[in-house]
Amino acid sequence: MKATGIVRRIDDLGRVVIPKEIRRTMRIREGDPLEIYTNVDGEVIFKKYSPVGEISDIATQYAEVLAKIGGCPAVICDRDHVIAASGIQKKEILERRVSNSLEDLIEQRRTHVYKSYDDKQLNPIEGMDRYAIACTPIVTQGDVSGAVMMLSGDGHEYATPEQTALVNAAAMYFSKQMEE
Numbered sequence: 001m002k003a004t005g006i007v008r009r010i011d012d013l014g015r016v017v018i019p020k021e022i023r024r025t026m027r028i029r030e031g032d033p034l035e036i037y038t039n040v041d042g043e044v045i046f047k048k049y050s051p052v053g054e055i056s057d058i059a060t061q062y063a064e065v066l067a068k069i070g071g072c073p074a075v076i077c078d079r080d081h082v083i084a085a086s087g088i089q090k091k092e093i094l095e096r097r098v099s100n101s102l103e104d105l106i107e108q109r110r111t112h113v114y115k116s117y118d119d120k121q122l123n124p125i126e127g128m129d130r131y132a133i134a135c136t137p138i139v140t141q142g143d144v145s146g147a148v149m150m151l152s153g154d155g156h157e158y159a160t161p162e163q164t165a166l167v168n169a170a171a172m173y174f175s176k177q178m179e180e
Contacts (some may be wrong), residue, residue, distance in 0.1 A: 018046075027080050027103075048140045048144075050078040055177055059084035066170055070163045072133065072153045076124070078146040079103065082125060088151065095111070097126045098147075106137040106147045111168070114152075124149055133159040136171040140178040148174065 008016050018028065026042070028034070033049040059076040066074035067087030076084040077098050085093045100123040105112055110134040112122050121131040124147075135149035148170040150163050 011123065022116060048080065050080070050083070055174070056083050058177065059174070060086070062170060062173070063087075066148070066150065066166055070150050070166050072157060072163070073130065073151040075149050075151060076146065076170070077102075077124075079106065079144060083146070088130075093128065094123060096128070099124055099126050102132070102135070102147065106144050107115075109137050109139060109144060111136045111164075112149075113164050115158050124151075133157050134164045134167040136167045136169045138174045138178070140175050145174070147171070 004022065006019055006022070008019075010016050018066065022028070023139075028048060034046045035049040037045040037047060039045070041044055063074045063076050063084040063086040068120040073087035075082055075088075075093065080098060080103075082093050082096050082098070101122055105122065112132055113119075114121060114131065114133045122135060123129070124132045124135060132149045135147055137147050138145045148167050150159065150167055
């Protein structure tokens with residue numbers, strides 16, 4: 001654990017303010033759920049809660065099926081990090097942060113489909129050259145939880161209608177899983 005040197009007092013309602021710089025660095029937005037942990041040393045730890053992360057085992061299996069049927073790498077992420085991937089080196093992609101452009105896209109609840117050179121490429125994961133050929137946000141009970149996407153392969157690729165339908169179906173499936 002890294003000390004920040006910042007000290008905050010608890011107010012009379014039991015609240016503590018998380019400094020803006022820490023919220024920005026950790027990508028904590030207003031309304032984000034935080035999970036609270038304690039340990040025997042008396043430490044209180046706040047961790048961003050990820051509903052997609054709760055079903056990571058199912059997400060991993062689903063990503064494998066998507067990659068097989070879709071014929072290109074498949075990725076499932078929450079609003080901040082990659083949760084599951086298949087068709088690509090897992091060490092290369094798991095736990096990587098999503099890009100600001102993907103974050104903006106899913107916050108706006110927009111689907112991205114790369115159909116031709118005229119379309120703008122979306123690089124969804126920081127530090128990766130692959131671009132998304134199809135991407136759909138996962139929306140659960142009105143809140144954006146993450147995204148499902150298929151990535152470009154080794155050559156230049158465009159999304160087929162089937163790949164787009166697979167990604168849309170996966171996003172709907174995860175939305176239903178998280179509602180239960």
